[in-house]
Amino acid sequence: MKRDRVLARAVPLALSFALAVPLVGLGQGTASAATDYQAEDAAISQGTVATNHTGYTGTGFVDYTNIKGSYVEFTVSATAAGTSALTLRFANGTAVDRPMDISVNGAVVQSAVSFPATADWNTWTTKTLNVPLTAGSNKVRATATTADGGPNLDRVSLAAAADTQAPTRPGQPSCPDIGEDGLTLAWGASTDNVAVAAYDLYEHGNKIGEAPGSSTSKALTGLTPNTTYNLTVIARDAAGNTSAASPVVDCTTETSSDTTAPTEPGTLSATDITANSVGLGWGASTDDRAVVAYDVRSDTTVYKTVTGGTTTTLTGLACNSPYSLNVVARDAAGNVSAASNTVTFTTKACATDGGVPSSVASLSTGWTIPWGTYWMPDGKTALVTERDDFRVWKVTKDGARTQVGTVPEAVTTNGEGGLLGVAADPKWETNHYVYFMHTASEGNRVVRMTYDGTKLTDYKILLQGIKKNRYHNGGRLAFGPDGYLYVSTGEAQTPDLAQDKNSLNGKILRMTTDGKAAPGNPFGNYVYSLGHRNPQGLAFDRNGRLWEAEFGNSSKDELNLIKPGANYGWPTCEGTCGVSGMTNPKATWNVNEASPSGIAIVRNVVYMASLRGERLWRIPINGDNESVGTPTAYYVGTYGRLRTVTKVPGADQLWLSTTNCDNNGGAADGADKIFRVNIS
The missing domain is CATH 2.60.40.10 (Immunoglobulins)
Incomplete structure (x- = not known):
């Protein structure tokens, strides 16, 4: 242990030794396997090798003399020049800091590094620093900078430092x-x-x-x-x-030289009609080259694409609803046949206690990419954000709107970034706080502003460092029954971030209203769940459970029941998989049927707005179980790209917004709408 008086100078030990474990390559965000060097085997000046405490490794540790300039010097080897991570294992059983200079080959590379007090001399902790090394042999010295000397030093560990520098942006394609x-x-x-x-x-x-x-x-x-x-x-x-x-x-791509369309499919028939499905069969089409697919359509809206055979069961239909369907054949050149005959039928009566959409009406027009909608706690008005214009609007229940401000420092990404989610503090009537997620110059941020009912002021950054990219920015905000703010973040087109527990990307985060990680989070940081690609739908059910919808890549979109610490698979899994440690979704869709954004829950039913699928999915939760019933679709192709669905307070009613003005929809600015949907 440290003495209160200066010890006599110890005889220096000059020992050089080889690497115990070779340095290996880096993985995502981590350093390579470390090599340990014991302090008792190093060169020691004004210190002694001791064994009078517990918990050390090797055969002992170095007890620095209480004098400025006492040091321990390690001889280490590096396979190549570059930055390495140096981790020092130490104990300090006093109440004073014992700072040290770290030098490499005689040059100080980290000065006055803090080695603070530990609980006692038997409690060891570590300090990690990045240091530059040359190829081959290097002298690394830890020198006390005060009269108190250095801490007890057990060992150092050396590994190549993690590469955290991203490549530059590629040039114009x-x-x-x-x-x-x-x-x-x-x-x-x-x-x-x-x-x-x-x-x-x-x-x-x-x-x-x-x-x-x-x-x-x-x-x-x-x-x-x-x-x-x-x-x-x-x-x-x-x-x-x-x-x-x-x-x-x-x-x-060029227009194909194949201009011959397939022949009209044979007679289409409908059988086995239920409340939510129908069996279809038709005669085969022929083509001068090959038929590659059949599209089942209502008018020209495609309900399903069949790539093998001439029969299918069409599921996801709305109950007690009329349908008129036809089939066309396609070849590889995109030539489309004439439509088959049309079959007309009505699905059977609804059998549900959760209600179904019964009517829809236009509530508000003139919007340009309305992204986030959140009802104020008083239930009288909602706040709505516009993604690319950064504007925030107050909207009443009858659809009247008034701009209340813009969010400062917001930028676009020429894709899916911009002004995204909005949420009102549950205690808004006393603190007047509202929260936004938006893209900024350095990345995505969660911010807080003051809203007095007429205007926004007092912009404050609560959380930044969420990586951005053109796509996959997440962006939804929701307050849970616990009073904490839940935030969905995309993996910023960097899939490995979704599996990194120390990254804010590809996650659902849980935080306090002053910007700190919420207490009780599973990993001791902001992360609540991980393994997400681009989550955008968040909603809590009657039991306080969190449901989430997220975009898949090319295979499956997902509806997930979120649990703290659970891993939802991306990029290892897309949709359901059998990989140990991954949590499977409760429902999946082909990406052309969904591409989900917002979700809302009314009477124990999840409603999911779909962009590419251009439909509103209805997914009943099975009572209070962790499963869902058969999903069914409404308004297929009727209103275009559906972005956000929100429950209206005090009513079995939804607000449903479009984003047909985005770069995928291509509609003129001001063409988007908000619809009111009644559930009965």
Whole structure:
């Protein structure tokens, strides 16, 4: 232990030793396996090797003499020049800090590093620093900077430091070679402090391919003729760091030389009609090359695509509703046959205690990408955000709206970023706080403003450091029954972040109203659940349980029941899988049927707004169990891209908003609407 008087100078020990474990490559966000060096085996000046405390490793530890300049020097080896993570294991049983300078090969690289008090001399803790090393042998010295000397030093551990620097943004993409069913995508090279390992290629936020880091072009095949593809490129290094998305390029494949459409399918018939499904069968079509798919449609709205056979069961139909369906055949060139005959039927009566949508009416018009909707605690008005204009509106129950302000420092990403979710403090009538999630210059933020019922003031950042990208920004806010704020974050087109418990991305976060991690969170930080790709729907049921909807990539969209600490799989799983430690969704959809955004719960039924699917899904919760019944769809193709659905306080009623003005919908500014849906 430390003495109160200065000890006699100890005889220096000059020992050099080899690495016990070789340095290995880095994984995402972590350092390589560390190599331990025992302090008792190092060169010691004005200190002694001691064993009079417990908990040390090796054969002892170094007790520094209480004098400025006492040191321990380690001889270490590095396979290559670069930054390494140096971890010192120490104990300090006094009440005073014992700072030390850390030098490498005679040069101080970290000065006056704090080594604070521990509970006692038997309590060991660690301090990790990044230090530069040269290839080969290095002298690393820890020198006391005060008359109190250094702490008791057990060992140091050395590992290559994690690479946290992202590659630069790739240059403007182009399409130098375009064919009927493929194209070559080229881009400007990215640079990285280590090396670019790969380029990920995205079409409207969905990954469609990748190329090695040494390449700046990629041939994309299996495309549809005469179709425009909205393409971006993201660079990735070996540590999993990803760049910002490149600028966008729109490339249109050539019109196919195949202009012959398939023949009209044979007679369509409908059988086995239930409240939510129908069996369909039709005669095969022929084509000069090949029929690749049949589309089951209502007028021209596709309900289902069948790629094998001429029969199917169409599920997800609304109960007690009339349908008129036909079938068309398609070939690889996109040629579409004439429609088959039309079958008309009415699904059977509804059998549910949760109610069904009974009427829909336009409530408010003139919107441009209304993204977040949140009812004020008094139940009289709602706040609605517009994503790309950063405007916030007060909307009354009859649809009248008044702008109350804009959110400062918000920026767009030319994709899915901007002004996103909004939530009102449950105690708003006394504190006047409202909360927003928005994209800013450095990333995504959760912020708080004061709202007096007529205007917004007092912008305050509560949480930042949430990585942004063109797509996958999450953005939904919701207050739980526990009074804490729940935040959905996307993985910013960096899938590995979803599995990193220390990252804010690809998560549902839980925080206090003053911006701190909520007490009781499973990992001691902001993270409540992990393994999410792009979660956007949050809603609490009558039992206080949290349900969440999220976008899949190319396979399955999900509805999840969220539990603290649970891992929902991305990128290991998309939809249901059998991987140990991953939590499966309660329901899944093909991405062309859903692409979900907001959700709301009315009478124990989840309602899910769908963008690409252009429909409102109804998913009944099975009583108080952790399962759901058969999903059914409403308004398929009727109103376009449905973004947010919100329960109206004190009524069995929903507000349903569109975002047809976004870059996927292409409608003119002001074309979006909010609808009122009655549930009965």
